[in-house]
Amino acid sequence: MREQEFQKENNNLLSSSNLANESLFAHVREEIMKAPLSPASNRTAISIKDIGQIAEMSLPGAWGPSQEKNGFGATGSYKEFAPGGVPDVHLGFFYRGRQISSESGDSFNRVLKGSPHQLSKDELDALSPMLRGMNQAELFDLKSASTGDINGKRVLLLSGTNLASGLETQTIFIEADREGRVVQEIEYQAAQDKFQIFQSDVQKAVRSIVWK
Amino acid sequence: MPPESSESQLRRPSEAETEPSASALRNEALAPKVRDSETKESSFVTKSLHATDSDISALAAPKQGPKAETRKEPAKPAAASKAPELVENTPAAGAAAEVKTQSPKAPSAAEIAANAFSDYQKRMEAAFTASDANGDQYLSLGEIAAASRNAPSDQMGAYKELIENFSRIKDLKNDEWGWESQISKEDLRIYLKEQKENRSKIADIREMSNWASENYDKTDSFRDGFLSLEELTSRYNDKNISPAEKSVLGKVIANYQGLEDAHDDEFGFENDGPTKADFLAYKEQFEATAEAKSLGELDLATEKAALLEKVKNDPRFDDAARKSLQANMKDLETRAMSSNMDLKQVAETYFHARRLLDNPGTEPLSALDNALLSTQIVESAAHPERLDQGSHNTCNVNSLETVVFYKSPAVAAELIANIALSGRHLLKDGTSVAVDKDSLAKDADSLLLPTPEGARSYASQLFQIAAVNAYYAKFSPHIKYEQRASTGAGDTGERLVDYSRKPPVEVLEDGVPARHPMFAADQVFETLKILQGKAARDSVLFAAGYGYDTGRGTMLESKEEFKQTLDTLKKEGRFPVVLSVNTVMEPFWSDSGGGLAGGSGGGHVVVITDYLDGKVLCDNSWGRAKDHLSKERGIDVHDLYIAMQSRPEKAIAMLERDVKWNKENKTVDIFKEFEIVRLKRAAGQINDQSMYEQLGKAYIDTQASWEKLKAENKLDPKEQERVRKLVGQSLEGMAPDMRLALGELILRAPGEKLISPEQSKEMLARIFDSLAEGIISEGNRGSLDQGKRDTCLSYMQKIEEQLALLPDPLKEDFKKNHIRPVEEKLTAAWRLGQPQVAAKTELAAQAVRVRPARSEKNVEKQEKHEAAKPSHTAGSVKPKPSHSVSKNESKKENKSPKKSVRK
Structure with missing residues (x-):
C-alpha cells in the first residue's frame, strides 16, 4: 500500500x-x-569561513589560528590552525598559488571521477607534479593514497610520514575547479605520539565542512 | 690530423710531453712571444696562447695518462624503451656512469676539432667561390651580400661571418694596389689560419677560467688571494689530481705572466701571481678582441661536434635522450641565428654541457646528475620560455634566469656547471659564490623526470639558488639562501639564513621566517648585473611600490612611459626584460586559479619577450598554459600597466576611468566593471554586502544593455558566452548565500539573463547537493546540529524560490536528479543514525578509507576484519563506498516495517 x-x-x-x-x-x-538534534556543546567550536571551496567549517574550541602566510607562487596562501599550547600538531589550508598543468589536472580529474579506490602507482605517477613530493620515497613515506567523499565532494587523501619533519601527515586534495587544475589542500600533521589524540578533532572538523 | 703550424709557438705541454716539468712550463711562459709575421698585431693576442693542432687535441679532452688504461670499459647503454630522458638512477646505470664514458674508438678531441675546422674551412671557401660573381678572385662586400641572399641555410653562417668581418679580412694581406678594398683568396687563407689559432686559444682560456672557478681556493694554500708559481707547481705535482686538471694547470703555468697582468689588482708591479679577478679578466680581454668576436661559427662547430661525440657512446644516454638533446641543440642554434646572439654563447653552452659529462660527479651529485644537468642546460638554452618556478617562491629569480638563458646562455651554463662540479662559482668581479651541499640535493620538483610543465628543473634549482647567493655574497655575505626538503604544505623548503648570528638564524620578515629570496626589482636588477657583468637599466621594469627609483631598474611613472620603453626595447632588439606585476589583477588573477582554492594576490615577476601592435607578450613562470607568448594571448599594454600597480587602489582608479570613458562613449566592458568590484573587496574598500550590491547593479546594467543590443540585433553570442562563463566562475567562488542572492537577482531582473537557465540550475544543484550531503553525513552519525538544520532549511527555501523561476523541464530535472536521491539518502541516514548502526558504519567507512572500493560480496567480511583494528586515519574522508556500504545497509534496513524507503 x-x-x-x-x-x-x-x-x-x-x-x-x-x-x-x-x-x-x-x-x-x-x-x-x-533528525534528533546534537548537543549544544558543538556550537562552542570556532568557525572557519570562506577558504577556497570551503564555505564554512568548525574546529573544536581548543584550536585556534597559529599562522598565516601568503604569496606562495605569488597568489598562494597557507592558513594554519593548531590546538593551543600543543606543539607539532596543526591543520593547514593550503593553495599553491597557481594551476597545475592541464595534463596533471586531467589525471586528477580522472582519478576523482572513478569510484572511490586506492590509487595505483601509475595514477600516483601521473599526479606527481601535484603531490609535492609525497610519492617520492626520498621525501615521504607514503602509507596510503585513496579517493573518497567528504560531504558529497570527491577528494583524494594521502597519508604517510614527511621525512623532513618526521610528522605524520594526512593531506586532502580538493578539486576547486572543474578541470582538476586548481587544487586546494587541507593538511593535518602531527608528531607520531599526538597524531591519534587529535585525530578525532580533525575528523569532526572535516565532517563539518560546508562546500561552496 | 692537420699539420702542425711551424709558426706557432708551443706554450703549453704538447701530447708528446706527457708530464713537462713546471719550471719548463714557466720558462716558456716567460719567454718572449713570437708573432706570425703575416698577421696583424693585437695587444691581447700577444699575451695569449699560441696553440697548435696537437694542442687542440689536449684541450678538448683530458690527457690520457698511464692510469687511463686501467679504466673500466663503459657499461652497456641502458634500455631503449625509456622515455626521451635520461636513464633512471639505477645501480647499473650509476655504475656505468662512474666509469669513463668515452668510447676507446672515439675520435680524439684534436680530430674532432680538425674535422670541425675542415668543414668550416670548406663552408668559408664555398662562400668565397659562390660570391665571386665576376671570377676575379676578389670579393667586394656587395658581391658577398648579393650571394648571401640565395645561400642555403647551412651556409648562411659563412656569409654572415664574411660580411661582419669584411674590414678586418680584406686588410690581412697587402695584395691590392692602393687601399685594400676587397677580400682576396690570400686574405681568406690568413684569416682561416688565424681563426684556427684563436679557436684553440679560446678553448684553453675557457679551461683555465673554469679550473680557477673550481680549484682556486684549493690551490691558494697561503690564503692570500694570489696564486704563486710555488702554489701552482705544488698543485701540478700533486699525484692526486686528475690528468685533465694537470693539463689545464700546465696551461695556467705557461700563461702565468699574462694571467697576473690581466687585472690591475696589485700595488705597483703585478708580480704576486694571478688573482681570481685575473682569470676572469684574462678571458674577458680575449673575448673583447676582434679575433675572438669572429670566432662564433668555428667555435660553435667545434664545440657542437665535441658534445655530439661525447654523448654518442655515453651509456647515460639512450637513443631518445640523444635525439632530444640533438633537437634542443638544433633549436638553440636556430634561435641564435635568428637573433643577434653571439654564436660563441652557444659554443660555450655546449662546452659547459660537455664539461659536466666529462666529470664523474662530485658529492652529492652523481655522474648521472651531471648528465641530467647537461641536457637540461641545453634545453633551457634552446627554450628559456619553458623555465618555471615550480613549488618555490622564486618567480623573481626564475625571471632573471629566463632572461640570462635568452640572452647569454653560456653565463647560465657556466654557473650551473660550476655549482654542480664544485659548489662554487666566481662572479665576474671576483666574488666567490658558494652553495651548501644540502641545497644541491634534488627537491620535490627536480626529482620529477622528465621535468613536467610548471615544475622547476634540477638545472634551474642550481641556477636559482646560486643566483640568490650571488646577490647575497656581494651585498650581504652573512646571508645564505638554502634549499631544504619541504616539511609539509606551506613550506617550499627555502631558507634565508643569517650566519652572522651564533647559532645561525633564519631571516625574519614581519616576525616570521622569510622563506623566499626577498628580492624586489632592485635585487633582480643587481643579480642580473653581477651575473652577466652588465645590465641595462631598463632590463628590469616596475611601477612604484615594487622598487625605488635608484637607477637599479626602471621605475615607470605612467602608461605612456611604459609604452615608450617598450617601443625603445623593441626597436633596439633588447627583449626580454623583467617586469614586476601584481597578481590580484587580471590576467594574472585568473591565471592563478582566481581564488577558487583560496589564496590572495601579491607581487609577482614575469618576463616580457616582445611587444606587437599594442600587445605585450609575457612569459609567466606558472607553466606554458599560463604564458602569454602569442599575439592572441598577448596582454593589452593598457591592461598590463594596470596589473603592474602594487596597490589595488591605483588600479581601481584606472579601471574607473576606463568605465567612465566607456559610458561617455556608450560602450560597456562588463569585465572591467566586475573587476572594479572584486578589487575593491580585495583591497578592503567594501564589505560583502556592498560587493553584493555593486555586483548586483553591474549584473542588472549588463542584462539591460544586452536586452537593448538584442533589440538592435547587435548582441554578439560569443561575447555573451564569454561573459556568462566569467560570471559563472565568479559565482562559483562565492559563499552559498551570496551565490543564491546574486543568482536570484539575475533571474528576477529583466533582460537577457547573465547566466543561462541551465547555469542557474547547475548552481542551485551544487548548493543543494552540498548542503544535503552535510546533513546526510550528520544524520549517519545520529544527530544534527541545529544551526546546520536551520541554515539548510533557509537555503532550501531560497533554492525553491529560484527554481520556480526556471523552465519546467529544468525543474523536473532538478527534482529527479537531485531532490529524489537526497530524499532516499536522508531516510536511510536517520535509520543508520541509530547509535549501534552508526558505530558500525563509522568503522566500515574508516576501513574503506585506506583501501580500494570492495565488492559488495566481501563488504561484511572486511568490515569484521577492519573492526578489529584500531583506527589510524583522520576519518576526514568519507569514501563513497558507502555506496556499497549504505546499499548493503539499506537492504537490511528495508526489512524493517517501521521505516520506509521511497522507491
Missing part, C-alpha cells in the same frame, strides 16, 4: 502540472525535521 502511494507520489512529482502547486522540498524538509 505504502509503495503504491510512493509510486503515485513520484508520478505526481514528475508531472509538470503539479510543480507549480507543490513544494519540491516537502519530503526533504520532513526528513530533516525528523
